[in-house]
Amino acid sequence: MKASIVGATGYGGLELIRLLRHHPHLEIASLHTSSRFGRKIHEESPHLLHMEYTLEEIVPEEIAKKADIVFLATPSGVSAQLAPDFYKLGVKVIDLSGDLRLKNPGDYEKWYKHSPAPSEILEEAEYGLSEWNAHNIKSAKIVANPGCYPTATLLGLAPLYTEKWATGQDVIVDAKSGLSGAGKSPSAATHYSEINENFKIYKVHAHQHVPEIEQQLGLWNVDSQPISFSTHLVPMTRGIMATMYVKLRRHTSTQELIDLYKTVYENNPFVRVQPMNSFPCTKQVYGSNFCDIGIAFDERTNKATIVSVIDNLMKGAAGQAVQNANIIMGADETAGLLNIPLYP
Structure with missing residues (x-):
């Protein structure tokens, strides 16, 4: 093609x-x-x-x-x-x-x-969250590729929402991105002198990815309420880390949550679930189409902490776009994408 x-x-x-x-x-x-x-x-x-x-x-x-x-x-x-x-x-x-x-x-x-x-x-237009909409993407004439923050966030939240473990209320998403997420056009906010050795929040309560995330969460769980979503710029080129705090309907354990995520994503080669007491860093997905997810249960608050990392230019943009093209063609969705992340 x-x-x-x-x-x-x-x-x-x-x-x-x-x-x-x-x-x-x-x-x-x-x-x-x-x-x-x-x-x-x-x-x-x-x-x-x-x-x-x-x-x-x-x-x-x-x-x-x-x-x-x-x-x-x-x-x-x-x-x-x-x-x-x-x-x-x-x-x-x-x-x-x-x-x-x-x-x-x-x-x-x-x-x-x-x-x-x-x-x-x-x-x-079909929403192009590959792991969750492949059956519709396959016959699509137009695919709306997800944003970078929504990809990391939705892949992290999906098992809890689709399996109805999340209450859908008071969800907090604390997200950080490398500078390439702001695009190639230079600006004062991304100037070296402004961002080097600096760390700042931006678009407070005003990020354009909020309605995209809430739209999909609402499709998964009718009880879903508006989320608290914050975005930050960190002085690195690539990478997104989304840390999510989710109130659960039931008492559970970290191991049970890990088992849930592994079961849900067992046939999705680009989603890798971390073992117990292990959380991902952005470096481990650099230059790749992987989304790595770490999970912990807080018994004090009955909340799950989910950490999701992606490369914003790959799984958050071009990589997922090619994955969607593979699905449209009827090819293996990993075609051209199973490269090992760049490290160090």
Whole structure:
């Protein structure tokens, strides 16, 4: 299957190039950008010096002649305009932005401050949380790839919600991200002098991933209530750690929780559950499509503490997008993705 990447010079697009270059079933058909077309990809990204792809304009009709599937690695507000064109042209779409994730257009306008995609497109889009929606992704024409924070959070919470162990009330999610999650465009907040040896909270009660997480939790558990969600920037390039505190309906033990998670995820090769008294760090998933989860039960509070880590550019973006493409093609979902994490 041939694939085109729109937004090829951003971090998500560059990661897609890396993954598709040697993918057994996907071939790069073309690379597209909104402003730097005509240049070689290696002129924008010297680490791709051995690649001769020329960056092209974003013209859906021309892309449709080359590609069976298109990855939209574009900023918020762009995919909402492009996805309808590709849909009409019969090209399958995997969107890495937040434009197609929220089913309620009003929620999108409120949290993203852009005009939403047409209702037809929002209804058509399948949420691309691979481990939990593969049966719908398989036949999808449009996939809304989850955000990085939602991926780490939802994979961490899913067993407790789907198995009805969580009360759905007073859930706290304390999340930290490396700087690449903020995108490639420079800003004062991500300037070296501002973030080096620093650690700061941002978008307090205002992060756009809140409604995405709550939308999915509500589908899993009708008793689900709004969550408390905080996000922080840490001075590292890649990685997300989400620490979740969840009130349970019943008394349990750490071992019982670990057994639950291992049972739920036993057929999901990208989710790795830590053994007793072991918690994951971001370094152990660096450059990979794994989500590693550690669990503990607090007898004093009857709450579970769940720690979930991912690489935000891989499982949180390009890696999961390729996983979804594998599902669409009917290929093994691990195709091109079972690389060992980079360490140290």
